[in-house]
Amino acid sequence: MNQMNYLIYIAILGFLFWIVSEIIEIIEGGHNSTVYYMTSVYHILAGFGIWGLHLLQSHLVINLSLIGTVFISITYFVLTYFPIQVMNSKKSFSEFIKIHPIYRIPGIINIIGFIIFGIAIIRIGFFPAWTGVIIILGTIIFAIAMTMKNHIVVNINNIIISATIIYMCIFGLR
Numbered sequence: 478m479n480q481m482n483y484l485i486y487i488a489i490l491g492f493l494f495w496i497v498s499e500i501i502e503i504i505e506g507g508h509n510s511t512v513y514y515m516t517s518v519y520h521i522l523a524g525f526g527i528w529g530l531h532l533l534q535s536h537l538v539i540n541l542s543l544i545g546t547v548f549i550s551i552t553y554f555v556l557t558y559f560p561i562q563v564m565n566s567k568k569s570f571s572e573f574i575k576i577h578p579i580y581r582i583p584g585i586i587n588i589i590g591f592i593i594f595g596i597a598i599i600r601i602g603f604f605p606a607w608t609g610v611i612i613i614l615g616t617i618i619f620a621i622a623m624t625m626k627n628h629i630v631v632n633i634n635n636i637i638i639s640a641t642i643i644y645m646c647i648f649g650l651r
Contacts, residue, residue: 481529481532481533482529482650483529484525484526484528484529484532485526485529485530485533485646485649485650486526486529486646487522487525487526487529488522488523488525488526488527488529488530488642488643488646489526489643489646489647490522490526491518491519491520491521491522491523491524491525491526492519492522492523492526492639492640492642492643492646493639493643494515494516494518494519494522495515495516495519495523495635495636495639496635496636496639496640496643497515498511498512498515498516498519499632499633499635499636499639500632500636501515502628502632503629503632503633507628508563508564508569508570510564512560513560513561513563513564514560514561516560517557517558517559517560517561520553520554520556520557520559520560521553521554521557523549523553524549524550524551524553524554524557525550526646527546527549527550527553527594528546528550529646529649530546530604530642530645530646530649531543531545531546531594533603533604533649534597534598534601534603534604540597541593541594541596541597541600541601542594542597542598542601544590544593544597545590545591545592545593545594545595545596545597546590546594547590548586548587548589548590548593548594549587549590549591549594551583551586552583552584552586552587552590553587555583556580556583556584556587559580562577571626588616588619588620591612591613591615591616592612592613592616592617594609594612595609595610595611595612595613595616596609596613597609598612598645599613603649604645604648604649605648608641608644608645608648611637611638611641612638612641612642615634615635615637615638615641616638618630618634619631619634619635619638622634
């Protein structure tokens with residue numbers, strides 16, 4: 478197995494963590510320590526794993542995919558401890574962001590990164606175009622739902638994005 482496959486398996490594991498985290502959040506009706514810790518693990522695994530998807534399509538065209546991947550990866554690493562900080566603050570996500578608005582910066586960069594990555598997916602054509610569309614639309618829906626504090630929409634949207642990325646990983650391993 479080559480290094481790229483390891484990255485793909487890491488991505489699958491990371492996005493599975495995110496799906497389980499979102500399901501727990503829906504069932505529990507909000508965040509709890511399990512959700513926060515799983516989200517931190519997801520950030521680490523996805524930060525590495527997203528490179529596997531980039532490497533799969535980079536042999537065709539590299540520019541947009543590389544830019545999107547760098548933005549996504551860096552922001553995941555920067556935000557790794559963020560869920561734990563929110564948990565330890567005993568504040569809601571929205572309250573924490575109001576007190577620490579600096580965290581909006583990596584959030585915005587992450588959103589831009591996913592939109593760029595989605596555009597790269599469509600333009601490069603290695604993965605089915607619908608996966609890029611879902612990533613772009615899902616990212617936009619995520620940003621709007623977070624702004625509106627509509628957490629159930631955020632949860633369902635994140636599950637759809639994660640499932641799409643897992644599909645891309647499996648598609649790439651074939």
